[in-house]
Amino acid sequence: MTIKEVCEKYRISQDTLRYYERVGVIPAVHRTKNNIRDYTDQDIACVENAICMRNAGVPVEMVVEYMKLCQQGDETFLARRDLLREVRDGIVKQIEKCQRELERLEYKIERYETAVETGELVWDRTFSLEPETEMAACEENISEEKV
Amino acid sequence: MTIKEVCEKYRISQDTLRYYERVGVIPAVHRTKNNIRDYTDQDIACVENAICMRNAGVPVEMVVEYMKLCQQGDETFLARRDLLREVRDGIVKQIEKCQRELERLEYKIERYETAVETGELVWDRTFSLEPETEMAACEENISEEKV
DNA sequence: ATACAGGCTGGAGTGAACTCAAAGTCAAGT
DNA sequence: ACTTGACTTTGAGTTCACTCCAGCCTGTAT
Numbered sequence: 001m002t003i004k005e006v007c008e009k010y011r012i013s014q015d016t017l018r019y020y021e022r023v024g025v026i027p028a029v030h031r032t033k034n035n036i037r038d039y040t041d042q043d044i045a046c047v048e049n050a051i052c053m054r055n056a057g058v059p060v061e062m063v064v065e066y067m068k069l070c071q072q073g074d075e076t077f078l079a080r081r082d083l084l085r086e087v088r089d090g091i092v093k094q095i096e097k098c099q100r101e102l103e104r105l106e107y108k109i110e111r112y113e114t115a116v117e118t119g120e121l122v123w124d125r126t127f128s129l130e131p132e133t134e135m136a137a138c139e140e141n142i143s144e145e146k147v
Numbered sequence: 148m149t150i151k152e153v154c155e156k157y158r159i160s161q162d163t164l165r166y167y168e169r170v171g172v173i174p175a176v177h178r179t180k181n182n183i184r185d186y187t188d189q190d191i192a193c194v195e196n197a198i199c200m201r202n203a204g205v206p207v208e209m210v211v212e213y214m215k216l217c218q219q220g221d222e223t224f225l226a227r228r229d230l231l232r233e234v235r236d237g238i239v240k241q242i243e244k245c246q247r248e249l250e251r252l253e254y255k256i257e258r259y260e261t262a263v264e265t266g267e268l269v270w271d272r273t274f275s276l277e278p279e280t281e282m283a284a285c286e287e288n289i290s291e292e293k294v
Numbered sequence: 295a296t297a298c299a300g301g302c303t304g305g306a307g308t309g310a311a312c313t314c315a316a317a318g319t320c321a322a323g324t
Numbered sequence: 325a326c327t328t329g330a331c332t333t334t335g336a337g338t339t340c341a342c343t344c345c346a347g348c349c350t351g352t353a354t
Contacts, residue, residue, distance in 0.1 A: 298352090300351095302347100309341100313336100315335090315337090318331105320329105321331105
């Protein structure tokens with residue numbers, strides 16, 4: 001599979017694909033005799049893994065680490081599991097954070113629906129400029145973060 | 148409330164707080180006669196809103212837009228609602244993306260648990276280097292993105 | 295034969311979101 | 325009076341994750 005086909009399949013640029021290879025997000029891709037990239041199934045699998053991890057917000061550096069472990073063979077199973085657990089925990093936290101913001105948003109949108117109808121914006125606890133009724137919840141979010 | 152207290156309360160740097168003010172993520176903060184920032188409850192509410200939105204991955208530019216609307220008064224209720232809806236939809240998509248990656252991860256971690264015990268890594272569909280059994284799901288993720 | 299499409303490399307440039315540093319102000323403590 | 329420490333501004337620097345570009349190669353079509 002050529003780079004063009006791969007980047008069309010996954011809607012990512014050729015530059016990104018080459019960049020991923022350069023920095024180790026994916027291992028060196030198979031080449032034709034003319035030095036042209038010819039992605040094998042394994043190469044594709046790596047690309048998919050990389051894209052999925054990046055989509056979930058995993059930093060490039062971490063994907064690189066994981067790939068390095070994969071290339072080092074069987075004695076890295078434990079390390080790989082631990083790395084993936086770490087990644088998973090990070091994603092879980094991120095999802096929780098987003099879900100709390102989602103609740104805030106739903107509440108606000110609802111208020112604005114009413115405001116659009118009545119012409120008046122009312123909050124359970126009123127602020128002149130930017131109202132937050134979920135202050136406590138928000139602070140909680142923040143405190144949980146780095147503790 | 149001084150900048151120090153605010154940044155300690157929210158575990159964010161003074162520089163970030165000043166930066167947020169500079170670019171409009173939060174409106175101009177109240178000052179003492181000596182030109183020192185003295186955050187009022189409204190200011191704090193704005194800071195909280197900003198942090199929550201940023202935590203959920205909302206771009207700075209979008210928070211700025213929302214703040215501008217808030218400062219323009221009642222005739223922007225509709226615009227604010229629409230903006231928040233857009234933000235919400237984006238977050239929902241992001242959460243879905245993360246949840247799919249989470250499933251992939253749980254599956255992989257499970258496989259590695261077994262591999263650590265048996266010394267052999269087995270996948271439903273085996274690849275030598277980096278195994279992906281959820282190819283279809285992953286491709287789906289990607290296709291949904293920009294369409 | 296020559297144009298052209300598509301690929302290659304190395305290195306520089308970009309945009310977002312901070313982050314830091316220099317130089318100055320000000321109030322309180324010794 | 326002087327030092328200390330917390331604050332101020334302006335503007336430059338950093339990090340991350342791409343993204344673009346110049347200059348080169350090569351196989352195929354006209």
